Amino acid sequence: MRRDDPLRLLSEVRDLQIVDRDGRNCGICDDVELDGEPGSPLRVAALLVGPGAYSRRFPGWMMRLVRRVAGQRVTSVPWNCIEKITGRIYLSVTGESLGLRKVEDRLERIFQRIPLS
Amino acid sequence: MRKTAAIILALLGLSLGPSRADELTDIRAVRSFAAEAAKVIEYSNQHKVTATYTVVMKNQARSQLRNTAESTDSPRVKKYAQQAIDAVNANDPATLKRIAQELFTMEGVHGRAD
Amino acid sequence: MGGLIEITLGIMTAVGGFVDISELVFAAQAGSRFGFALIWVFAFSTIGIACYGEMSGRIAAIAKQPVFNLMRQRLGLHWGFPTLIVSSIVNTITCAAEIGGTALVLHLLTGWPYWLLAILSTLVLVVVIWVLPFKWIERSFGLLGLTMICFAVATVQLHPDWHAVAAGFVPQVPRGLPTKDLVVFAYFAVAIVSAVMFPYETYFYSSGGIEENWKPKDLKVNRITTTVGFGLGSLLAIAILINAAILFRPLHIDPQLPGSAALEVAIPFGTTGLLLALLGMLFAISGAAVETGLSTAYSISQFFGWEWGRYKRPHEAPRFTIAWLATFAAALGIVLTGIEPLSLVEWSIVFSIVVLPLTYLPLMLIANDRKYMGEHVNGWLANGIGWTFYAVLVIAAIAALPLYFATQGGQA
Numbered sequence: 001m002r003r004d005d006p007l008r009l010l011s012e013v014r015d016l017q018i019v020d021r022d023g024r025n026c027g028i029c030d031d032v033e034l035d036g037e038p039g040s041p042l043r044v045a046a047l048l049v050g051p052g053a054y055s056r057r058f059p060g061w062m063m064r065l066v067r068r069v070a071g072q073r074v075t076s077v078p079w080n081c082i083e084k085i086t087g088r089i090y091l092s093v094t095g096e097s098l099g100l101r102k103v104e105d106r107l108e109r110i111f112q113r114i115p116l117s
Numbered sequence: 118m119r120k121t122a123a124i125i126l127a128l129l130g131l132s133l134g135p136s137r138a139d140e141l142t143d144i145r146a147v148r149s150f151a152a153e154a155a156k157v158i159e160y161s162n163q164h165k166v167t168a169t170y171t172v173v174m175k176n177q178a179r180s181q182l183r184n185t186a187e188s189t190d191s192p193r194v195k196k197y198a199q200q201a202i203d204a205v206n207a208n209d210p211a212t213l214k215r216i217a218q219e220l221f222t223m224e225g226v227h228g229r230a231d
Numbered sequence: 232m233g234g235l236i237e238i239t240l241g242i243m244t245a246v247g248g249f250v251d252i253s254e255l256v257f258a259a260q261a262g263s264r265f266g267f268a269l270i271w272v273f274a275f276s277t278i279g280i281a282c283y284g285e286m287s288g289r290i291a292a293i294a295k296q297p298v299f300n301l302m303r304q305r306l307g308l309h310w311g312f313p314t315l316i317v318s319s320i321v322n323t324i325t326c327a328a329e330i331g332g333t334a335l336v337l338h339l340l341t342g343w344p345y346w347l348l349a350i351l352s353t354l355v356l357v358v359v360i361w362v363l364p365f366k367w368i369e370r371s372f373g374l375l376g377l378t379m380i381c382f383a384v385a386t387v388q389l390h391p392d393w394h395a396v397a398a399g400f401v402p403q404v405p406r407g408l409p410t411k412d413l414v415v416f417a418y419f420a421v422a423i424v425s426a427v428m429f430p431y432e433t434y435f436y437s438s439g440g441i442e443e444n445w446k447p448k449d450l451k452v453n454r455i456t457t458t459v460g461f462g463l464g465s466l467l468a469i470a471i472l473i474n475a476a477i478l479f480r481p482l483h484i485d486p487q488l489p490g491s492a493a494l495e496v497a498i499p500f501g502t503t504g505l506l507l508a509l510l511g512m513l514f515a516i517s518g519a520a521v522e523t524g525l526s527t528a529y530s531i532s533q534f535f536g537w538e539w540g541r542y543k544r545p546h547e548a549p550r551f552t553i554a555w556l557a558t559f560a561a562a563l564g565i566v567l568t569g570i571e572p573l574s575l576v577e578w579s580i581v582f583s584i585v586v587l588p589l590t591y592l593p594l595m596l597i598a599n600d601r602k603y604m605g606e607h608v609n610g611w612l613a614n615g616i617g618w619t620f621y622a623v624l625v626i627a628a629i630a631a632l633p634l635y636f637a638t639q640g641g642q643a
Contacts, residue, residue, distance in 0.1 A: 015303045015311075017536050028303065028536035049536075057308050087294055087603055104538060107549035116362060117545040117552075142642050149485040156482060156494060165501045169342040170490065170509075177488050221483045 017088045018049065018077065018100070026095035030054035033076065047077040047089065049100060075099050141224065143189040144197075147182060148220035151201040154178040155213035158205075179205050193223075234452070241456035242463065244369060247376030249464025250471075251519030252332035252489065253325075253426035253576050255512065258468045259486040259495075260641065261419050262475030267399030270469055272420045274400055276427035277465035279620040281457045282613060283591055286598045287433045288453035291440030294603035298437050298594065299533035305593035314589040315534050321586055322431050322527040323558055325579040327565035329520035330356075331572030332489060336513045339490045340506075346567060353563045356520055357556065365442055365541035372518030378511035381496050381504060383470040388499040389477050396473060418634040418641050421627045425584035427465065428624070431526035433590070438529040442542045450607070471495065489572065524562065528555035577640045584631045587624045595621060 010032055018026045030053035035045035052074035055066040075098065083092040095101040111117050154175060161171040179202055186198035197216055204212040250258075261269040290296055296304075303311040334349035341348070360368060404416065436457075445453065474495035479486055486492060493512065496504035525541065532539035532551040539551040546552075565575065595617050598609045609617065 015307065017300055025536055025538045028534075054308060058312070087296055104549060107553070108546050111546035111549045111552065114545070142639055145485065145642065146487070148483055149487055152482050152484045153486065153488060153491055156484065160494065160497060166494070166497050166505050167502055170339050170493070170505060173339050173342060174488065174490050177490070181487065217483050 013044070013047065013085065013089065016085065018047070018091065018095075019088050020091045020095040020100070021083075021093055022095075024095060024101070026091070026098075026100040027075075028054075029077075029089055031056065044079050046079055047082075048074055049077060050074040140189070140191040140194060143185055143191060143194045144220050144223055146185050147194060147198045147201060148217050148224070150178045150181050150185075151197075151204070151213045151220070152217035154201070154205050155210040155217065158208050158210045158213070162208075162210075175205050238452050238455050240370060240374075241452055242460040243377060244373030245456050245460025246464040246467065247373040247379065247515065248369075248518050248522070249461060250376070250379055250467050250515045251426075251429075252328055252516045252572065253422075253429070253580055254468045255332075255471060255492055255516070256486075256489060256573060256576055257419065257422050257426050257580075258471040259475040259479070259492045261423065262472035262477075263479035263485050265405060265416060265419065266476045266480060267395055267473065268403060268405045268416070269419055269423060270396065270399030270472060271402045272423045273427065273465050273469050273472065275402070276424045277461055278616060279424070279623070280428045280432065281461045282616040282620060283428070283433055283594060284436055284457040284461060285454055286594050286609070286613060286617065287437035288440050288445065288457060289450060289607060290594065290597055290604070291437045292445035292447060292449050292453065293605065293607045294597060295441060296597065296603065297441050297529065297533045298434050298590070299530045300536075301593040301597050302590070303534055305596050306589065310589065311534065314586060315530060317582070318430060318434075318530060318586045318590065319527050319558075321579055321583045322523050322530070323561050324565065324575055325429065325431060325583065326520055326523035326527070326558055326562035327570075328572050328575035328579050329516050329523055330559075330562050331566045331570075331575060332516040333513060333520055334566065335489055335572055336509055336516060339493070340509050340513070349563060349566045352517065352520075353559055356517060356524070357559055360521060360525065360541070360555065361545060365439065368521060368541065369439060372514055372521060375514035376511065376518050378507055379467050379515050381500070381507040381511055382474060382492075383467055385496045385499050385504065385508075386470040386473050389474060391473055391477055414634065415638045415641055417630070418638045421584065421631050421634055422580050422641065424623070424627050425580045425587070425631070427468075428587060428620075429583055430587055430590040431523045433594070434526040434529050435522045438526075438533070438540070442540045447607070487573070520562075524555050524558045527558040528552075577635070581631050581635045584624070585628050588621065588628050591617075591621060591624065 014029055014032055016029050018029055020026050027049040029047045030050060031048040032044055033046040033048055034042050036042040050073040051066060051070035052072035055063045055070070055072070058066060077091070077098055077100070081091050081093050081098065083090045091098070096105065157166065157171055157174045157178075160166045161168070182198045182202050182205070186195050186202075189195055189198070197220060201213060201216050204210075204216065258273070261272075287298060290301070299315065302314060306314065330349055330353055333352045334345050337343065337348040337352060338345045363371070404413065408416065440449075440453070443449075471492060475486065475492075478495055478498055479491070484491065489512070493505050493508040496508035498504075500507075528551050529539060531537075531554045532548070537550045538548040540548055543551075566572075595609075597603050598613065598617070601608055
């Protein structure tokens with residue numbers, strides 16, 4: 001699917017793996033932010049990544065539990081940062097530039113102090 | 118069709134009363150541990166297994182027999198389990214085999230169809 | 232030549248890695264309880280795992296998608312998330328059973344305290360996974376697990392009635408059994424299906440395929456590894472069953488202690504046989520501990536889109552590393568509570584089969600989707616076997632818990 005093709009189904013984009021320009025995993029597309037008034041075309045504004053995005057899709061009690069455990073962080077991936085969508089969503093930029101790899105990068109720095117890691 | 122219905126009934130109701138089913142399970146357990154311990158001691162005497170293996174297997178058999186003796190409500194199972202423990206301590210495979218055989222006979226019609 | 236070596240190593244790894252503590256325990260008990268009558272269930276289940284294994288490897292090579300990415304895409308969050316939770320719990324319990332089994336075997340070899348051996352073996356496994364490259368991990372445990380071949384050699388030495396063994400491959404239910412024993416037979420059949428078709432095997436296998444960057448040219452190796460490798464591996468499990476039928480059944484032994492299986496090789500071959508059997512069991516069971524521990528980490532990482540993989544250094548995939556470390560820690564914690572490995576085996580068998588239909592449905596759907604698979608979609612054979620087994624798994628999943636309680640875990 002190319003980014004200038006009309007999107008037929010939300011489900012084709014949601015729950016796909018996001019991969020950045022350097023080939024690194026940057027999470028899953030947990031939800032989609034749409035743009036458009038009634039009467040005008042509906043467009044995808046951004047992809048949403050993080051527990052704040054996917055927890056909304058659960059029933060109330062599960063949403064509260066997930067948010068308590070994982071937090072409410074949401075990172076927005078603007079639609080124009082997407083290079084192409086096949087079985088995965090490929091970005092034209094790095095994950096860091098969008099704030100997508102904060103947790104991973106922080107943990108990576110901690111792990112680098114451990115021997116043989 | 119009849120067999121399927123019988124299986125479903127058995128699943129739903131259990132064909133044996135609960136206390137008889139528990140005693141049967143305990144009889145099977147003691148029978149098996151006694152038979153296993155007998156074989157291990159026999160093979161140990163024939164130097165077919167290592168000393169460490171024998172000690173560990175005997176310990177495990179004793180421990181399982183003790184657990185069964187403590188958890189069962191059946192006086193005869195308690196008696197046989199204690200006899201089996203004594204036989205394991207005495208390295209007596211003949212007594213253990215006798216216990217296993219007697220328990221197998223007690224399982225009767227509810228035991229394995231061989 | 233390189234391809235032939237690759238295929239041979241793949242087969243050998245699959246053979247050596249086939250048997251884990253669940254198959255060991257259930258094969259021995261099945262043989263002692265029902266003679267050769269359950270051989271066909273092992274053979275039947277192996278066809279199933281070979282089919283799904285091949286499919287998951289093909290999906291890894293063509294769609295480049297690991298199982299839990301597919302799970303989320305195809306089942307959605309509402310079905311995928313509970314599946315992730317349940318399969319992570321089941322994997323952890325299975326990992327605990329394997330660590331307990333490893334400690335038990337070491338206890339039989341050394342006599343050292345069981346709890347100490349559980350801690351030491353977990354530490355060794357953690358260090359091995361931390362330091363060794365993925366290929367080395369997979370290959371070393373798989374090849375060392377080939378020591379289990381001593382069980383097959385023992386079978387030949389025991390001179391079974393080969394006609395009766397062959398008859399055991401024909402689907403059957405023993406005649407003349409009381410209804411209660413039929414129910415136990417059904418429980419054993421479900422348990423064997425579950426033990427052979429454990430979902431962690433496909434998670435691990437397909438994740439490995441992605442890690443090794445399989446391509447269409449690797450499809451042949453994938454097909455041969457899963458069919459020949461799993462097929463030969465199941466013969467080892469069947470050998471354990473046959474030996475138990477010959478040696479334990481006449482003596483009224485229902486092997487309750489995992490160490491009893493080693494007697495199958497000690498009886499014909501003495502102390503050397505015993506030691507080979509225990510070593511084979513050690514490598515096979517500890518290899519399974521590695522697979523289950525890593526499978527949990529693969530599942531969670533893939534579901535949330537984290538960096539994952541043993542081809543990466545631990546610092547390059549930190550959350551994946553934390554996930555498998557946490558799995559081993561939790562599994563060790565379960566073992567140290569004193570719950571017996573056999574009880575853990577029972578629970579992992581019963582709960583894992585409940586998860587199986589949810590695990591294999593996305594596989595079947597993606598393997599039939601030309602958008603992902605192009606010309607490599609399922610043919611009539613893969614679909615025929617795949618959907619047949621799917622129906623079997625659904626029935627087994629529904630029957631598992633009632634059968635477990637009705638038979639008191641097969642002990643009634």
